[in-house]
Amino acid sequence: MTCLCHISRIRAPGSALGPRNGLQHVSRAASTSISTSHSSSSPSSPALTYLIPPRQQINSPHSPKRPPQTRSALVSARQLGTTTTSAKSQSSESSQPPPPSRNNNNNNNNNNNKHEYNNHDNNNNSKTHPKHWTKRWPARTSLLLLLAVCALPPISEALRTGDNILLTSTVGRPLNPETFVPFTITAREQVSPTSFILTVRPLHARDAPSFFLPDQHANGPVLARAWQHGLWSVEIKQPQLQVARDYTPLPPRDDDLDRGVLRFLIRRLDGGEVSSYLSRLGVGDGVELRGPHLGFDVRARLGDSGDSVVFLAGGTGIAPALQAARALLDDNNEQPTTVSILWANRHRADCDGPGGIASLLAEEKQRHGDRLRYACTVDEEGSFISAGAIAELTGMSSITPVSSPGWFSFSLWGGNKTVPTAGDARDLLPSATGIAEESCPFHSARRLVAMPARDTPGAGCTCKEQHHGKNLLMVSGPDGFVAAFAGAKVWGAGRELQGPVGGVVGALKKQYPGFWADWLVLKL
Numbered sequence: 383m384t385c386l387c388h389i390s391r392i393r394a395p396g397s398a399l400g401p402r403n404g405l406q407h408v409s410r411a412a413s414t415s416i417s418t419s420h421s422s423s424s425p426s427s428p429a430l431t432y433l434i435p436p437r438q439q440i441n442s443p444h445s446p447k448r449p450p451q452t453r454s455a456l457v458s459a460r461q462l463g464t465t466t467t468s469a470k471s472q473s474s475e476s477s478q479p480p481p482p483s484r485n486n487n488n489n490n491n492n493n494n495n496k497h498e499y500n501n502h503d504n505n506n507n508s509k510t511h512p513k514h515w516t517k518r519w520p521a522r523t524s525l526l527l528l529l530a531v532c533a534l535p536p537i538s539e540a541l542r543t544g545d546n547i548l549l550t551s552t553v554g555r556p557l558n559p560e561t562f563v564p565f566t567i568t569a570r571e572q573v574s575p576t577s578f579i580l581t582v583r584p585l586h587a588r589d590a591p592s593f594f595l596p597d598q599h600a601n602g603p604v605l606a607r608a609w610q611h612g613l614w615s616v617e618i619k620q621p622q623l624q625v626a627r628d629y630t631p632l633p634p635r636d637d638d639l640d641r642g643v644l645r646f647l648i649r650r651l652d653g654g655e656v657s658s659y660l661s662r663l664g665v666g667d668g669v670e671l672r673g674p675h676l677g678f679d680v681r682a683r684l685g686d687s688g689d690s691v692v693f694l695a696g697g698t699g700i701a702p703a704l705q706a707a708r709a710l711l712d713d714n715n716e717q718p719t720t721v722s723i724l725w726a727n728r729h730r731a732d733c734d735g736p737g738g739i740a741s742l743l744a745e746e747k748q749r750h751g752d753r754l755r756y757a758c759t760v761d762e763e764g765s766f767i768s769a770g771a772i773a774e775l776t777g778m779s780s781i782t783p784v785s786s787p788g789w790f791s792f793s794l795w796g797g798n799k800t801v802p803t804a805g806d807a808r809d810l811l812p813s814a815t816g817i818a819e820e821s822c823p824f825h826s827a828r829r830l831v832a833m834p835a836r837d838t839p840g841a842g843c844t845c846k847e848q849h850h851g852k853n854l855l856m857v858s859g860p861d862g863f864v865a866a867f868a869g870a871k872v873w874g875a876g877r878e879l880q881g882p883v884g885g886v887v888g889a890l891k892k893q894y895p896g897f898w899a900d901w902l903v904l905k906l
């Protein structure tokens with residue numbers, strides 16, 4: 383019913399063949415037909431009758447006079463295949479010379495058409511011949527019906543979202559990096575005044591007819607590969623402006639993976655186009671996603687000898703840290719990796735708001751014990767990530783690591799937020815040592831400077847045996863956060879590149895250049 387209303391609205395109300403007129407005319411005809419022919423009504427009749435009237439109206443003036451009962455029978459779904467004929471066929475018959483056999487009731491010709499004409503004439507005084515209809519109308523009406531049914535869900539979705547109808551017809555496709563695929567928001571959780579967690583699932587069963595259903599498992603392999611890779615993101619589109627931004631899925635819970643469910647921690651930026659748009663959406667609203675877009679190949683960079691990952695995460699930058707933790711700690715490697723996360727936030731609620739990231743971190747901690755350490759600093763409480771904390775977690779300083787599980791305090795290091803000056807960027811470039819790893823796509827710090835935040839798929843490690851792995855210090859968060867701790871990313875050749883290491887970590891590298899030979903700094 384809703385769909386018919388949509389169509390009525392699309393057509394011009396005053397149009398001679400407008401659905402309103404046609405619908406009324408045909409409805410009347412249909413009811414006449416039903417009452418005069420005593421056929422039982424069918425739930426599908428209104429849809430069918432809607433499709434037929436224009437043809438009937440156009441053709442009827444040229445059609446031979448027929449009893450009203452027969453004309454009205456045109457619109458009855460049940461009668462279409464049994465008791466009547468089409469105006470078009472009658473019209474064409476009347477305008478063409480009759481075939482030779484037309485009046486020959488004893489014609490033995492086996493030609494099907496002739497046979498049909500004979501049958502028609504045999505029943506000339508009756509309403510029509512059933513076989514005639516089974517050859518013409520059912521094929522036509524079922525095609526129209528099929529097209530109408532196919533078109534209604536995308537049309538109604540497009541009317542609802544004001545979106546491009548062609549895009550909404552991508553319902554059923556698995557997540558892919560080329561096209562936007564519709565998802566539905568199933569949960570929205572406000573974590574702090576500015577950040578919230580959105581849960582989405584592919585648009586399916588309740589929203590579309592069965593043949594639009596995505597294979598429930600179609601997203602499974604796509605997502606499984608992405609989670610196995612470690613770092614990845616998807617784009618979410620703002621449909622009115624047709625712009626998209628990257629967002630990082632949080633690690634899946636329970637059967638999220640099988641159901642293609644994704645969750646995002648999103649911070650609303652005042653004046654931000656996509657984050658503000660997303661902040662206004664609620665449960666039941668649609669969003670369109672494109673991806674996955676794979677980031678750095680963390681495992682390849684850790685190689686066989688890298689066993690430590692330290693994350694400096696600002697705000698929503700915690701999402702890639704959780705992704706890496708899930709991928710690396712779930713691995714039952716001979717060389718177990720440890721992951722340490724220093725997470726900086728403005729408000730306490732960002733750290734441990736109800737149902738938020740704190741519970742995800744606690745779950746991961748429970749699964750992996752001492753292999754995962756994390757701490758949250760809160761600007762408004764005066765605690766910040768300091769150079770001392772980084773030195774400790776990388777094992778660079780002599781300060782004994784804090785071993786207590788869960789949160790630990792940074793008061794040990796005085797909450798120093800001072801950002802050292804980066805100095806001359808050339809000083810921060812790793813010096814060319816001439817060893818083989820200088821050209822390795824995974825382990826050359828020098829090459830990394832001119833690389834975007836992802837690795838070329840299929841590239842292999844070209845290090846010599848003794849240099850085939852490094853520890854990773856990753857910095858993720860807003861641009862200002864990344865620049866403060868690891869130096870700004872730079873633009874080159876139309877892409878955002880890593881640029882030299884600067885900021886707090888750059889200063890530490892200058893102090894202990896030998897130590898940092900075993901580490902790579904990755905900016906996300």
Ligand SMILES: Cc1cc2nc3c(=O)[nH]c(=O)nc-3n(C[C@H](O)[C@H](O)[C@H](O)COP(=O)(O)OP(=O)(O)OC[C@H]3O[C@@H](n4cnc5c(N)ncnc54)[C@H](O)[C@@H]3O)c2cc1C
Pocket residue numbers: 615627628629630631646647648649650651652653654655656657658698701906
């Ligand atoms: C790989 C990757 C993963 C990411 N994952 C996440 C994630 O999980 N969660 C998350 O929240 N973010 C994530 N981001 C960041 C996200 O992609 C967006 O950049 C962020 O949400 C801001 O987008 P926006 O469209 O809302 O803001 P934009 O419209 O892009 O604006 C950005 C900033 O510029 C300011 N601005 C805009 N216009 C003006 C103007 N005319 N004058 C002055 N200032 C202006 C805005 O106030 C805002 O602060 C990720 C980014 C990348 C690259």
